[in-house]
Amino acid sequence: MPGQKTRQWILSNPPQANPVFTGPNATFSLRDSTLPSPGPDQLLVKILFLSNDPAQRGWIQKGIDPERLYVPPVQQGEIMRSFAIAEVLESKANTVNQGQLVMGTFGWTEYAVVDAKEARPIQADPSSGIRATHFIGALGVTGLTAYNGLIDVARTTAADTVVVSGAAGATGSMAVQLAKNVLGCKKVIGIAGGAKKCAFVESLGADVCVDYKSPSFVADLKKATEGFVQVYFDNVGGDILDLMLTRMARHGRVAACGAVATYNSLGEGGVKNWFEIIANRIEIKGFIILDAIESGKAEQWMGELVKAVKEGKIRVGPETETVVGTRFEDVPTTWGMLFEGGNTGKLVTEIKA
Amino acid sequence: MPGQKTRQWILSNPPQANPVFTGPNATFSLRDSTLPSPGPDQLLVKILFLSNDPAQRGWIQKGIDPERLYVPPVQQGEIMRSFAIAEVLESKANTVNQGQLVMGTFGWTEYAVVDAKEARPIQADPSSGIRATHFIGALGVTGLTAYNGLIDVARTTAADTVVVSGAAGATGSMAVQLAKNVLGCKKVIGIAGGAKKCAFVESLGADVCVDYKSPSFVADLKKATEGFVQVYFDNVGGDILDLMLTRMARHGRVAACGAVATYNSLGEGGVKNWFEIIANRIEIKGFIILDAIESGKAEQWMGELVKAVKEGKIRVGPETETVVGTRFEDVPTTWGMLFEGGNTGKLVTEIKA
Incomplete structure (x- = not known):
């Protein structure tokens, strides 16, 4: 099977102050790419939702000292890093099935080939009001x-x-x-x-x-x-x-x-x-x-959050997230809304075909 | 017995920026006063040494919100607050003898009448190199x-x-x-x-x-x-x-x-x-x-400090304190040396007759 074609947003000009979305100094640029076929224990996924987080601004700061940031900064020429929810199109791993929803740090890309261990299966629960997007928000x-x-x-x-x-x-x-x-x-x-x-x-x-x-x-x-x-x-x-x-x-x-x-x-x-x-x-x-994810503490907390939602103590309805339907070419400008203070609750990008 | 006469430095102009030591806007002013005779459980003491501490600057800040400072600010017209070491001239308390050295928050005054419970007896130990002044410094x-x-x-x-x-x-x-x-x-x-x-x-x-x-x-x-x-x-x-x-x-x-x-x-x-x-x-x-003094933690720490001095692990010799012989009328300017960065170790004022 030939490799999947995808568009990807890469970091082209790390910003010192405000990110720029147009012109020759634009912070990000769009590129076309062809993915390899998934190898053993790998998945081909299609990105459905992107998580927009203020922390991402730090990851692309011009001249930031990699020793002082809690994750490696995104390098010039790399795909912009982002939490995301995706659908599994093809699985070469026993633990994950085709059609399953997964979350992971897939980045600003339409499709990705990822290791199965980097993709956490998620399960929406409509009867409790828990939607897939909540796993990059209230429950993520x-x-x-x-x-x-x-x-x-x-x-x-x-x-x-x-x-x-x-x-x-x-x-x-x-x-x-x-x-x-x-x-x-x-x-x-x-x-x-x-x-x-x-x-x-x-x-x-x-x-x-x-x-x-x-x-x-x-x-x-x-x-x-x-x-x-x-x-x-x-x-x-x-x-x-x-x-x-x-x-x-x-x-x-x-x-x-x-x-x-x-x-x-x-x-x-x-x-x-x-x-x-x-x-x-x-x-x-x-x-x-x-830190809490790495130490395993977060697992228990996640359970408590789900319980609080099911008991009605925490509302995760549409009012605690703003889901913005976005063409892939507009992914950066939707992210930019974070800094305009426009959204209430979690700002989520839904990628429109 | 008639009351003891004494000179006292009072806070006359709380400073906003640098304290001022001369002229009509001087931060402090000198006044003459006559003390009452000590009552039951009180002492008449003669101040020998004053402790100079950067914290004192905060206590006299102009316009400081008393709710936000850890001790009540010194009020305009009050004696400038200071830790001190004094000799007991007269004791009406069973727990303290005449001639004993005590430490307490006696302020910028030559003599004071204080409650015995506000005066902590101290004991120099020349054989261990522990001098009285160390109780407002290394051991205070x-x-x-x-x-x-x-x-x-x-x-x-x-x-x-x-x-x-x-x-x-x-x-x-x-x-x-x-x-x-x-x-x-x-x-x-x-x-x-x-x-x-x-x-x-x-x-x-x-x-x-x-x-x-x-x-x-x-x-x-x-x-x-x-x-x-x-x-x-x-x-x-x-x-x-x-x-x-x-x-x-x-x-x-x-x-x-x-x-x-x-x-x-x-x-x-x-x-x-x-x-x-x-x-x-x-x-x-x-x-x-x-906080540690009030909670009683400091008592144990003091014991450990004295032990470390006796074991030679902490030097409290003359090089860790600067004792400045000072006429009473020059007490404020000696304190002002704190902000000039001139002293090494603890800056102590020794009041000269």
Whole structure:
């Protein structure tokens, strides 16, 4: 059988600031390729959905020191890396069948030949409202990241008041639900951009959501955090993090998950309220979900997330993901929506034929 | 018996940036006062030595929010707060005798009337080289702070490579000795200002001390920290902290002890390399020695410090403290030396008659 033809998006110009989607300096470029036939224990898969994650921005940063990143950066000329859900078209492995859905780090490609051990079979469960896309969202690295930061890193309990930034986003919306509906935290405060997103966050269970685009944001956040907070789940970094350092209770814990506010900037600003960390004995911990996956901890957490969904404590309906039907040639621009703050919940690309 | 007359330094103008020692806007002003006679369980003491600590700068910051500081700020019109060693001139308490040496938070005053329970008796031991001043230094809050940060907060072990900033200072010089001579750490790297201080730090046991005033500082620090470091004991904050975030090993720990580089500035700069905390899962913990004193942990640590001194593992000789003979009217300017980086080891004011 001749090799499968496919289009692939490759990293052509690693960006220093904002990624560029058109013109001669475009960050990515499209190429045609022919795949080899799958060998023993390999699969030929067709990509159905792509996961869009702020972390991908870090993987392509120009000049990043490979020693300092948690995964090897994507090299110039390589296929853009991405989590994905695919259908198995052809299997040379005993453990996986043709027609099965699998997830893995397949990248921005229409088709791929992958080792079966790099493809995790997934099972949608429509009666519980669990769709395939949830395995790259609420029940995948996104939900696991929320669990990791909130429960493992920040050791959050029902007695705590919790603030979640990026609360309408993929990880944030899961963190809010976990805090309020699973842990039963005393008070859960979301931070999101715009009235619509804030209403969404409150609909998930947050006691209040503060709009960072409002001119009264600083006063609103101070009011919402009166008495100070024990836990801050930080998805954004930058100025909001700096402000939150002044709102942490003594011995408060910050789960440092992301810094999307700074990914496309050139290191302007910076955290000025560092002394708060000392004076109020604040603990900051950075974390990356890959550690929990590698150590096996994530398996148990995944089970707890599925249970919470089945018990109705976590909503994974259409409102916690934004699935954008996308022609393959528009894959990069759909990803770019992440940085415009347009989506609520997980931003998923559905590849249209 | 008539009340003891005394001079006292009071906080007259809380500073926003650099403290001012002369003129109408001077930070402190001198006043004459007459003390009451000591009541039951009280002492009349004569101050012999004052402890000079960067933390005192925070206690007098203009406009600081009392809710956010770990101790009540010093109020305008109050005596400047300071740890001190004093001699008991008169005792109305059964537990303390006249002539005994005591330490406590007596402040910038020549004489004070204090509750006996606020005065901790101390005992010099010349045969072990332990002098009274060591109880506000190597064997007091300074040494305990080094112990707290290095061993309790950062959980340092012999397998770790450790960087200590402000390494020629009071806390830093103790942290270097604890790391190298008590814990036996794999490699101990000091950061200090100038060749003389660096030589001092290396004489304490550091494998190398890097001079932050050298034009090749960044390259020198990178070289010294090749392979990255597990523990950073941070006394300075600011740019050096920012650089150190790029030199931490994965899962490295930062004990956030002080930020003297920023105390007299108006929040310029700021920490830009926050993303390193996430990508390399760095843990940052602020701490204040008062917690360990209140919880009783510090008692045991003090015993270990005294033992290490007696075993010759920690040097507390004259080279680890700078005792400055000072007329009472010059107490503020001696304290101001802290921010000029002039002293090595603990800066102690000895009050001259």
